Amino acid sequence: MLVLFSMPNAPSVRYNGFIYPSEEECQIARYELHEAYNNKPTEYKSATTMNSYCVEFDSFPIAGLNNTGA
Numbered sequence: 295m296l297v298l299f300s301m302p303n304a305p306s307v308r309y310n311g312f313i314y315p316s317e318e319e320c321q322i323a324r325y326e327l328h329e330a331y332n333n334k335p336t337e338y339k340s341a342t343t344m345n346s347y348c349v350e351f352d353s354f355p356i357a358g359l360n361n362t363g364a
Contacts, residue, residue: 295320297327300343315360320348 299308314320324346331344 295324295327295346295348297344297346301341313356313359314348317348317350324348 295312295314297310297312301308312320312323314323327344327346331339334342
């Protein structure tokens with residue numbers, strides 16, 4: 295999942311990336327992230343814009359991915 299944050303007067307957009315073993319797990323995490331953002335105070339939301347995307351792509355196997363709890 296790619297998460298993007300934007301704040302007024304910031305020199306760039308901040309981002310984080312998270313890897314999930316399935317699209318379904320990514321969508322659940324995305325939903326939970328948006329719920330947490332929506333529960334933030336209005337002052338926080340007026341100063342921070344957030345969006346996230348589940349981006350599917352082919353990769354080489356990642357050892358331990360299914361054991362991370364991600």
